[in-house]
Amino acid sequence: MDYNKIAIENLRNSPQPPAGKIRLSGPCEHDNIVNGDGLRAVVWTQGCPNHCPGCQNPETWDFDAGVLVDIDDVCKKLATFPGQAGLTFCGGEPMVQPKACKQIADFVRKELGWNVWSFSGFTYEQIEAAGGDAWEFLKSLDALIDGPFIRSQLDFGLKYRGSRNQRLLHLEYGTGKILSVE
Numbered sequence: 111m112d113y114n115k116i117a118i119e120n121l122r123n124s125p126q127p128p129a130g131k132i133r134l135s136g137p138c139e140h141d142n143i144v145n146g147d148g149l150r151a152v153v154w155t156q157g158c159p160n161h162c163p164g165c166q167n168p169e170t171w172d173f174d175a176g177v178l179v180d181i182d183d184v185c186k187k188l189a190t191f192p193g194q195a196g197l198t199f200c201g202g203e204p205m206v207q208p209k210a211c212k213q214i215a216d217f218v219r220k221e222l223g224w225n226v227w228s229f230s231g232f233t234y235e236q237i238e239a240a241g242g243d244a245w246e247f248l249k250s251l252d253a254l255i256d257g258p259f260i261r262s263q264l265d266f267g268l269k270y271r272g273s274r275n276q277r278l279l280h281l282e283y284g285t286g287k288i289l290s291v292e
């Protein structure tokens with residue numbers, strides 16, 4: 111089985127929310143300190159095709175579950191959170207709702223002055239190979255924590271991530287270039 115090919119297909123062809131909407135698995139959070147540097151807001155997306163064995167959030171896999179909400183309402187909610195350094199997208203899989211996530215990422219960067227991070231079960235290289243909207247979303251990030259959770263590589267000592275294959279990639283906003291790897 112060609113896992114890279116499947117991943118790229120999933121990045122390009124997963125079900126999309128209607129225009130102006132995003133599918134979320136739960137309410138937006140604030141003051142989170144475990145999903146990136148500083149105090150952070152978190153947007154929890156719904157829908158993940160990766161199905162990593164040992165995933166802590168399997169209830170976020172279903173593309174028809176969760177709630178469909180207006181992107182404008184998400185932005186308005188985020189704007190009420192004071193003192194946040196940035197926003198992190200968690201899942202579910204943010205990279206399969208790339209247009210919706212990018213719209214929110216652009217809003218918090220431009221209107222709130224926040225930096226933007228995202229988790230993804232896909233690798234940087236798979237997202238680059240898929241191109242299109244997923245790559246455009248990646249280019250709007252400051253950091254990506256990439257790769258699937260692999261239970262045999264579990265390590266409780268890692269910053270913000272669960273398994274040793276996952277990387278914390280600091281990115282150049284606007285180009286997606288990798289600046290450094292943790």
Ligand code: SF4
Nearest residue numbers: 158161162165202231
């Ligand atoms: S990518 Fe994340 S949400 Fe999806 S199955 Fe893997 S660990 Fe779970």
